[in-house]
Amino acid sequence: MKxxxxxxxxxxxxxxxAVDSLAKRMRADGIDVIGFGMGEPDxxxxxxxxxxxxxxxxxxxxxxxxxxxxxxxxxAVAERIFADCGVEYxxxxxxxxxxxxxxxxxxxxxxxxxxxxxxxxxxxxxxYPEIVKMAGGAPVIARTEESEGxxxxxxxxxxxxxxxxxxxxxNNPSNPTGxxxxxxELTRLAEVCVKHDLxxxxxxxxxxxxxxxxxxxxxxxxxxxxxxxxxxxxxVSKAYAMTGWRVGYSASSNELARVMSNFLSHSxxxxxxxxxxxxxxxxxxxxxxxELMRRAFEERRNYAVERVNSIPGISCIKPDGxxxxxxxxxxxxxxxxxxxxxxxxxxxxxxxxxxxxxxxVSCSGFGDPGFVRMSYAAAMDDIKEGLRRxxxxxxxx
Numbered sequence: 001m002k003x004x005x006x007x008x009x010x011x012x013x014x015x016x017x018a019v020d021s022l023a024k025r026m027r028a029d030g031i032d033v034i035g036f037g038m039g040e041p042d043x044x045x046x047x048x049x050x051x052x053x054x055x056x057x058x059x060x061x062x063x064x065x066x067x068x069x070x071x072x073x074x075x076a077v078a079e080r081i082f083a084d085c086g087v088e089y090x091x092x093x094x095x096x097x098x099x100x101x102x103x104x105x106x107x108x109x110x111x112x113x114x115x116x117x118x119x120x121x122x123x124x125x126x127x128y129p130e131i132v133k134m135a136g137g138a139p140v141i142a143r144t145e146e147s148e149g150x151x152x153x154x155x156x157x158x159x160x161x162x163x164x165x166x167x168x169x170x171n172n173p174s175n176p177t178g179x180x181x182x183x184x185e186l187t188r189l190a191e192v193c194v195k196h197d198l199x200x201x202x203x204x205x206x207x208x209x210x211x212x213x214x215x216x217x218x219x220x221x222x223x224x225x226x227x228x229x230x231x232x233x234x235x236v237s238k239a240y241a242m243t244g245w246r247v248g249y250s251a252s253s254n255e256l257a258r259v260m261s262n263f264l265s266h267s268x269x270x271x272x273x274x275x276x277x278x279x280x281x282x283x284x285x286x287x288x289x290x291e292l293m294r295r296a297f298e299e300r301r302n303y304a305v306e307r308v309n310s311i312p313g314i315s316c317i318k319p320d321g322x323x324x325x326x327x328x329x330x331x332x333x334x335x336x337x338x339x340x341x342x343x344x345x346x347x348x349x350x351x352x353x354x355x356x357x358x359x360x361v362s363c364s365g366f367g368d369p370g371f372v373r374m375s376y377a378a379a380m381d382d383i384k385e386g387l388r389r390x391x392x393x394x395x396x397x
Contacts, residue, residue, distance in 0.1 A: 023359035034386035036374040037359040039175060039324065041241040043296075045278075046289040049240060052281035056274050065273050067265035068257070069096025069249070073276045076283040077249050081234075084207065085218040087227065089251045095260045096279075098271045100205045100235035100248030105131050106267075107201055107231045107250055108167070110259040112137040116166040119198070121152040122367030123326065125175045140165065141367055146317060146328065150177035154188045161196055168193055170219065171203040173210060176366050176373040177326050178301075178319020180210060183217045190219060190226045200230040205248075208239035208290050210321040211298045220251070231256060238322075239290050240282040247271050247279040297323050300376040300383055307387045308374075313394055323377040326363065330370045338393065344369040356393035358386045 023033045056062075068074070074091035082088055097103040104127070112118065114136035120128050121142045129139035142160045144150045157168070170189070173180045181189070193200055202219045210216045220227040235248030250260060264270070301318075304325055308316045313331045332342045338355035342348050345362035349372050352358050363371040376383055 022353065026353075026357075031357065033353070033357050033359055034378075034382050034389065035359045036376070036378060036383075036386055037361050039238075039322075039375050039377060040243045041238065041293060041323075041377050042379055043241040043289075043293055045241050045245070046282075048285050049242065049278050049282050052285075053245075053274050053278040056277035061273055061277055063273060065270045065276060066261075067270050068261035069094065069271060070273070070276050073247075073249075073280050073283075076280045077251070080283040081218075081232070081251055084216075085221050087218065087220050090254075093251055093254055093257050094249055095252075095257050095264065096247060096249045096271050096276065097260075097264055098248070098268050099246040100203070100233055100237060101127060102246075102264075102268070103233050103235065103248040103250045104128075104201065104203065105134070106260040106263050107233065107252070107256070108132060108135045108137070109263055110256055111135075111167055111199055111201075111231075115164060117162060117164040119157065119160060119165060119168045120367075121156075121170070123150060123174075123176050123363055123371070124169075124367050125171060125203075126365040128169050128171075137166075138164070143367075146326070149317070150174065150179045150326070151181060151185060152189065154192045157189060157192050158196075161198075165196065165198060167199045167201060169201045169203065171205075172219070173206040173216075173319070173321030175206065175322055176324045176361075176363060176371075178322040178324050180214055180216070180320035183215070183222075186217055186219050187222055190222050193229065194225055198229070200226070201233060202230050203233045205233065205235055205238050206322040207234065209294055209297055209323060211294075211301060212320070214320055216321070228253060236279045236282045239293075241289075241293065242275075242278070242282060245272070245275040245278055247275045297376070300378075300380055301325075303380065304374065304376045304383055304387065307384075308390075311387070311391045311394065314390075323375055325374045325376065326368075326371045327360070327374055328371055332394075333370075345372045348372055352390065352393055356389045358389050358393070 023035045026033045074094040077094045078089045108131050112135040116137045117140045118132045118137050132139045232251040236242040305318045315328045316325045338351035340351040349362040360372040360374050
C-alpha cells in the first residue's frame with residue numbers, strides 16, 4: 001500500500017485533549033481525579049444565550065448560512081470589535097468559523113505557501129506549530145523566558161527572522177502563560193513587523209479575561225498600517241462559556257476574508273446555524289455575565305498563585321489574564337516521585353495523574369518541558385483540593 005501523507009504523519013495530537021481524555025477515562029473507572037488540564041470555563045453558558053438558540057430552533061432557523069457566517073453575526077462581530085477595541089471593520093471583513101481554532105486554521109491556510117516561515121513565541125499554544133505544518137509552512141520558535149515575563153521582545157523577534165519569514169502568531173493574553181502585552185510592548189513588536197513586512201495573526205480569544213484593572217490593547221488599534229497586515233482572531237468560547245458551541249471569527253482585509261471564506265466553503269460549509277444565533281446574542285446582549293466570570297477567575301487566580309508558591313519545590317509567576325498558571329518544576333528534576341524519575345513536565349504530569357489523582361498538562365507540547373500548565377477554570381473547592389493533593393504528592397515522593 002502507498003504511504004500515508006507525510007504532512008499528516010508529522011502532525012502531533014493535542015496534548016491538552018490527550019490529558020483530558022485520560023482523566024475522563026479514569027473517572028469513568030471510578031477514580032476520583034481533579035482536572036486542571038482543559039482550558040474550558042466551568043460555568044454554564046448564560047441563560048439569555050441558550051434561549052436565543054432555543055428560539056432559533058423553534059423558529060426553524062436550521063438551514064445553511066453563507067460559508068463565512070450569516071450577515072447578522074458578521075454585523076454583531078464588527079460592532080463588538082468596535083465597542084471593545086475602537087476599530088471599525090465592515091461586515092464583509094468578518095469571517096465566522098467553527099471555533100477560533102478553525103479560524104486560525106483558515107487564516108494560516110490562506111497565507112502560507114510551502115516553506116514560508118511562521119514565527120511562534122514559546123511557550124505557545126500546542127496547536128500553533130501543528131496548524132503551520134498542516135499548511136506546509138515551517139514553524140520557527142522564538143524563545144521567551146520566565147524571568148522576562150514570558151514575553152517576546154523586538155530583539156528576540158528580530159533574531160529569528162530570515163527572508164522566508166512571513167507571519168508572526170501573537171497570542172494576547174497568552175495560553176499557556178497568561179501574560180499580557182501592554183501598549184508599548186505591542187507597538188515595538190508592530191514596528192518590527194512593519195519593517196520586515198510580516199503579517200500578524202493576533203489571537204485575542206482571552207481578551208475579556210484580564211485582571212488587576214489592566215488595560216487590554218488590541219494590536220489592530222495601533223494604526224492602519226498594522227491593522228492592514230493583521231488577521232484578528234477571537235470567538236465566543238472563553239468569555240461566554242461557549243466552548244462546545246464552536247463559533248470563532250476573524251477580522252482582516254477584504255482580500256484575506258474572501259480567500260478564507262472560499263477555504264471554509266470547501267471544508268465545513270459554515271458554522272452551526274443555531275450556534276450562530278446564540279453567538280449573536282452573546283455579542284450583542286448583556287455583558288454582565290462576562291464580568292461576573294472574569295471576577296471569579298481573578299479570585300481563583302489569586303488563590304492558586306499564592307497556594308502554588310507556598311508549596312516547596314514548585315513556583316509560578318502571576319498571570320495577567322486567561323486562566324492558566326505555568327508551574328515551574330525545575331527543582332524536581334532528577335528526583336523520584338511516585339516511583340518515576342522526574343526529568344520533564346511529561347514525567348511529572350503522568351506521575352501526578354497516576355499517584356496524585358490530579359490532571360495537569362506537560363508544557364513539553366507548549367515548547368517548555370520544565371513546566372506544567374494548570375488551568376484554574378475550575379471550581380474553587382476543586383482548586384483547593386487539587387493543590388492539596390499536589391503538595392501531598394510532593395511530600396510523600
